Amino acid sequence: MLLEVQDLHVFYGKIEAIKGISFNVNEGEIVSLIGANGAGKTTTLRTISGVRPVAQGRVLFEGIDITNMASHDRVKLGICQAPEGRGIFPGMSVRENLEMGTYVRGYKSDTKAADLEHVVHLFPRLGERMTQLGGTLSGGEQQMLAIGRALMSRPRLMLLDEPSMGLAPMLIAQIFSIVKQINSEGISVLMVEQNATQALRTAHRGYVLETGYVVKTGTGNDLLVDPAVRAAYLGG
């Protein structure tokens, strides 16, 4: 098992946002967490990245307990995230944004050029915009940049927070096909989505979150045809 979350509790101030959830991601899988606003999806990803402290429970990565590990050490182990709202550095060029992905590998940059080439191959649009400032990109380009930047760190597990948010339907399809392609290269993906239909079609397995609890789990197809899930998240 690549990632294992056991009975996780997370607080925002005095409010308990995650009330004891357990799930896992196997090697080579795409897993989707779906749920409404405030279900705790983003909090879960931020906790796995190590920017929210854990109140109770454990997070294991390849069997190593990373519950209290500093976030930069988690990136070194191979967990990288394309965060909510994309988190593009507005005053850095596209190239600098991408190179931030390799920050954690230090000065040893011999693979940087190859990684850059790989990302440009996946997202030709970024190649055309290399010297442009991150803040001037369109929403779709920013999302590509966020995913490309996470790829630059050579992750084992990629966390994607709402990759389809605010994008046109054509771009959404493109983003999800890229997610599949990344996965086919051997990178496991944990994805959080409000666009449940697309997310479940792309994913091998899914978990349904409701106000801090996991209420349902199954393969992507099982959840797609589940009447309760359809009623609540897929518009009937």
Added chain:
Amino acid sequence: MSHWLIYRTFWDLTVSGIVLGLIYALVALGYTMVYGVLRLINFAHSEIFMVGTFGVLISLTKVFGISLFDDGQYPYRSGFVLVAILVCSIIAAMVVSGAGAIVLERTAYRPLRGAGDAYGAVVLAFLTGLIASFLFSDHIMTNLAIAAVITGPVSFGYVRIFRRGRQAPRLAFLISAIGSSMAMAEAVATWGPEQRSVYTTPRVLEKKVLFNFLGADVRIDYVIVAIGAILMMTSLLLFVNRTRLGRGIRAVAQDAETARILGVNVNSVILVTFLLGGAMAGGAAMMFTLVYDQTRFNIGFLLGVKSFTAAVLGGIGNIKGALLGGIVLGLAENYGSSIFGGQWKDVIAFVVLLTVLMFRPTGILGESLGKARV
């Protein structure tokens, strides 16, 4: 009539205004960079400058053994010896100020961010014990012993308070900044040999006039300040723009949480930022003593406020803005005090600030460290 004076001395005022402005600018860099990464006005930065001037004083008098006067003359040195002394004293100042800034960050600010490291807890527990010990004894050895005994249990308590993830409210950082500023100045005033009086630094450099610029005398110390300040600022800009750590600083300034998610060790980036700001203040401290030959426990106060003004004037968080703000402020002060009289000097600085902020609330250049596309 005083307003005639400005016509006769305009270029003199310009030259000395730029020199003063460059010193403001170097100190302003520390305010602006720390603001960039922490969104915090580090009011104790003025005392980082102050300890730098004492670094110069100690390196000149104790390390090089230079006295204030040799046979009633200034202790001038020349040639290679002079260069060596100047270089060593600026390094001393940068090391003292840089180290001071690091200790300040780890003691006064990091515990408030909930980083939960033991270092800050132990140092704060020791200081708590030291302060408490003065209730019982005035003998320094007894005080230290009491403090050492108290450190153990109290630091255990502090570690629990600072445990990971508990961020203090914004106001706490400000109180901590002002408190450590006062503590540092008063410590020098209390334990320094001259207490609250002025310390004169030995004048090793004979301040000859090098050349004449439109009727203004340009002295050698002015030239050294100008070259030194520009070298330091250029290397800082290169560091921030070209190196991996510099990119880390910009990333934290633009979006600290995303920087963390991408594997930037935010605490070490903050530490490097304090170190750089401190080193710049140390360089400014050496240049200040070179030009004015003196220091004092509260030398940083007014200069710090002015440099902060310069940082806001240029656009807080903006490295080039600090340079521009410093020079504008230095010039405005010099011209203004010539027109209205020297007693108006400080008033003018703040009138300039208020006027600029009325029309451009984000300062002249206005961008933050993160967004500066330098």
